[in-house]
Amino acid sequence: MKLENAHKIKHILKLIDGKGEIIVRVRCPICRTKKSLLLIGSTDKYECQVCMKQGGLDDVIVYFEDEFERRHRQTIQTMTERSAVDL
Numbered sequence: 001m002k003l004e005n006a007h008k009i010k011h012i013l014k015l016i017d018g019k020g021e022i023i024v025r026v027r028c029p030i031c032r033t034k035k036s037l038l039l040i041g042s043t044d045k046y047e048c049q050v051c052m053k054q055g056g057l058d059d060v061i062v063y064f065e066d067e068f069e070r071r072h073r074q075t076i077q078t079m080t081e082r083s084a085v086d087l
């Protein structure tokens with residue numbers, strides 16, 4: 001993952017004596033809005049700005065793992081179907 005405009009952010013942090021925190025925004029697995037889910041490392045919490053769902057990071061990991069597994073399974077299925085056609 002690339003931190004865009006990192007030099008500007010670093011400069012701002014320097015000006016405020018490093019008193020800040022990095023928040024990562026990702027797609028919300030619950031309402032599926034892009035970049036609406038905040039992952040807040042310092043409080044170990046997540047919070048969606050659209051559906052207002054919030055909780056601990058451990059809970060949201062479960063959602064993403066579920067999604068990841070489903071996506072992975074679909075890929076395997078597609079590959080299996082494709083090789084069946086090739087035969």
Ligand SMILES: [Zn+2]
Pocket residue numbers: 028029030031032033036048049050051052053
């Ligand atoms: Zn949401």
